[in-house]
Amino acid sequence: MTSAEHARLMRANQANWDARTPVHVASRFYGLDADLDPERWFAAFEWEDLGELSGRDVLHLQCHLGTETLALARRGARAVGLDFSAASVTAARDLAAKSGLDVTYVQANVYDAVAALQGRRFDVVYTGKGALCYLPDLDRWADVVAGLLRPGGRLYVVEFHPLLNALGPTPAPGEGPELLLRHDYLGGSGPVHRDATYTYTDGPAVEGATDSYEWMHGVGEVVNALTDAGMSVRRLRESDELPWPRWPRMVRTDSGWWRLPEPRIPLLYGLLAVG
Numbered sequence: 001m002t003s004a005e006h007a008r009l010m011r012a013n014q015a016n017w018d019a020r021t022p023v024h025v026a027s028r029f030y031g032l033d034a035d036l037d038p039e040r041w042f043a044a045f046e047w048e049d050l051g052e053l054s055g056r057d058v059l060h061l062q063c064h065l066g067t068e069t070l071a072l073a074r075r076g077a078r079a080v081g082l083d084f085s086a087a088s089v090t091a092a093r094d095l096a097a098k099s100g101l102d103v104t105y106v107q108a109n110v111y112d113a114v115a116a117l118q119g120r121r122f123d124v125v126y127t128g129k130g131a132l133c134y135l136p137d138l139d140r141w142a143d144v145v146a147g148l149l150r151p152g153g154r155l156y157v158v159e160f161h162p163l164l165n166a167l168g169p170t171p172a173p174g175e176g177p178e179l180l181l182r183h184d185y186l187g188g189s190g191p192v193h194r195d196a197t198y199t200y201t202d203g204p205a206v207e208g209a210t211d212s213y214e215w216m217h218g219v220g221e222v223v224n225a226l227t228d229a230g231m232s233v234r235r236l237r238e239s240d241e242l243p244w245p246r247w248p249r250m251v252r253t254d255s256g257w258w259r260l261p262e263p264r265i266p267l268l269y270g271l272l273a274v275g
């Protein structure tokens, strides 16, 4: 697939994220009205790996409504969020204003981030939880990240495990509780087209652009893209917990997140790399 074709599919995704945003803003899933603690979106191991954030320049790529960006700012970071959806950036700015936190938001495609941030460099780049699957080319992404970090700066990716994506969506009504491998784990077979008329939150149908394109990326692809861009991978954690119950038989853990009683499989991973 050519880079022009990638650009076309990313434009479709951009329109879809603009259309999803009002549904997400009003959803119980994000709970923006309830003034919930944004740290609920973070696993304890993320804070351990991220280390001290106070006074650090932290960039959150693909920040959506900025819920996680706010948590980073509350930990004392000078936080910047970047997303290509204008509707998301507007909602994120509103949310930051309501919380009284000083966060800068920039509207741009990740692939244009170096220019959009005018060469500014960061101590930490944070991204994930449904971000990499919208990027067609991880080698280009890793080069962008390397260009955004100060020497010795850290990238933290917390992403849904490709095994979770391979298991596919929640079983349809009437289907058994078995976990079935429905999709590729490894990338390379081109984009997966999804009908996003109903998004992953509660709420009504999305109005407008409902086509969404995703690319699968195995863990090896992520690691190799980063090392090829000159970064060193320092830690890779695999976790069996998710922030919400993806399958009905998931149980709540002491952390407030959810896991399958069995089998124990990785659903999320955290990867720390240094530039």
Ligand SMILES: C[S@@+](CC[C@H](N)C(=O)[O-])C[C@H]1O[C@@H](n2cnc3c(N)ncnc32)[C@H](O)[C@@H]1O
Residues within 6 Å of the ligand: 010, 013, 014, 017, 062, 063, 064, 065, 066, 067, 068, 082, 083, 084, 085, 088, 108, 109, 110, 111, 128, 129, 130, 131, 134, 135
């Ligand atoms: C599922 S959200 C991830 C953010 C956060 N973890 C969350 O759950 O709210 C995905 C975000 O990626 C953004 N996005 C997708 N592709 C992008 C791209 N190429 N450049 C910038 N943002 C992109 C979308 O607009 C959306 O806000």
